[in-house]
Amino acid sequence: IAGITQAPTSQILAAGRRMTLRCTQDMRHNAMYWYRQDLGLGLRLIHYSNTAGTTGKGEVPDGYSVSRANTDDFPLTLASAVPSQTSVYFCASSVNSGGYEQYFGPGTRLTVT
């Protein structure tokens, strides 16, 4: 299967719990991204990685962490979930950083209660 996969598809999580959203791509793209999408606020960048072994903070990084141990995987961790992290989370990738087209995974719908 070519493209980006995300897991889980949806999740209901109690506040204070730890959660890792998984993202895997098989396109050998160097750059990967995590976004959250909230009604009326559009897509906001949480964290990004220009290449395996490097990560960077986006617009809304607080409460989230990422790692990039290899080219294919880019997990997003919520260390202690809060209700304001209720959102739809999209993972994306591009061949390289800097002006290249980004391709999105199917998303994870997360509800923190």
Add this chain to the structure above:
Amino acid sequence: QKEVEQNSGPLSVPEGAIASLNCTYSDRVSQSFFWYRQYSGKSPELIMSIYSNGDKEDGRFTAQLNKASQYVSLLIRDSQPSDSATYLCADQYSSASKIIFGSGTRLSIRP
């Protein structure tokens, strides 16, 4: 703060007509621009990318870029009901490896 502005809509267009979606951006050094389509409950899907001033055509879609006016648009010819979706404009400014998205314009094609 670098921004991308879009009219949230909804924009209602009769089937078969031309739908025109507009976007303005604030960063004068932006180099790359993208249009994404997003159906309700789905992920954004890339439609067009444009990097130079002028028009770029792909099937029923035409992207137009005017860097002097900091304006990018998407025209959809012969609009179909399947074109009903939210359209996101995005730009990547040269000083960073990130893309800024607009909040999207909701397009409705009425039969």
